[in-house]
Amino acid sequence: MTAAKRDAYTPDTLLNVAVRVFNERGYDGTSMEHLSQAAGISKSSIYHHVAGKEELLRRAVSRALDALFAVLEEPGAVRGRAVERIEYVTRRTVEVLMAELPHVTLLLRVRGNTETERWAMERRREFDQRVADLLKAAAADGDLRADVDIRLATRLLFGMVNSLVEWYRPHPGGGQDDDQLAETVVRLAFDGLRTAPQGP
Amino acid sequence: MTAAKRDAYTPDTLLNVAVRVFNERGYDGTSMEHLSQAAGISKSSIYHHVAGKEELLRRAVSRALDALFAVLEEPGAVRGRAVERIEYVTRRTVEVLMAELPHVTLLLRVRGNTETERWAMERRREFDQRVADLLKAAAADGDLRADVDIRLATRLLFGMVNSLVEWYRPHPGGGQDDDQLAETVVRLAFDGLRTAPQGP
Incomplete structure (x- = not known):
């Protein structure tokens, strides 16, 4: 063997x-x-x-980062109203997390003790910033609630999305449940759990 | 010294x-x-x-668990429509996380290698189950979207709330920002980020 x-x-x-x-x-x-x-x-x-374990780390987190940044270049992420683009990016980010679970898990856990870890954290911040910019653009279009701080919303959105690495486990063959998961994240974050919006 | x-x-x-x-x-x-x-x-x-470090762990996670379970006994958690109660519990859970940040951080990180850790995880599951039951009751009242799986919604809600231990740092004196944080979590989770609900 x-x-x-x-x-x-x-x-x-x-x-x-x-x-x-x-x-x-x-x-x-x-x-x-x-x-x-x-x-x-x-x-x-x-x-x-x-060359060593740091090269393995760099290759692994690069795979996660490349997949995440590729989402930002897809047609759904660059065309249309900002609010549609941010919903698209949220859905695709969830899909990348599910498809590249071990690599994204590793990316989210790096601590910054080596040059490669610091580089990975910097790239992650860049990605978060691109998403925050999209949320800002959607807010400027009047498509997002005015009473929500965008920086805070960005953190909560990533908090929810990134929590997948703690509890999501792939189904053999993926399918229905995985589609539903990505869609549920988008619906919860953008439309909320309530059936009807409540006035202030 | x-x-x-x-x-x-x-x-x-x-x-x-x-x-x-x-x-x-x-x-x-x-x-x-x-x-x-x-x-x-x-x-x-x-x-x-x-008696040893396990006693310190038990005391620390008990403090977090007692504060979380106490929320479920507060008037706002036991009276009124289920959807109002779950919003109340979500807001108060965020407040407990902010007030007991180190203790809740520890609770969320226990791994189950000792009896105390397994007990803490079991109590955490009990709390999650109580929240899931409230969400189920709100869905049965017709107050939550029918197209969202409740088990999944519970995980995403906790994913968002628990992410606070990764990025929230207390402001000296608390105040405005902390109030806004708890309110933002509730608004995002229940009403969503969009200004107006979108049809399917």
């Missing part, structure tokens, strides 16, 4: 193992020895693929 | 130090030696106050 594993090893397989171990033990708490044991290959075999 | 500290030491002071260290290092990663260093008193002095 170990021999077969070694033969079949690809950088992607190694990355998947590393992401799992980072999420279980924390990035700081993971040594090359832990990765070697979890992957079932020697440390020197790992060094054949990557 | 150390002498003065030792004389002035109370179980409450020790509890505050323990909560801070548990939140910084994680409960599993905290030893009695860490607590002794952070508190500036000897381990034997700590054992004079408590």
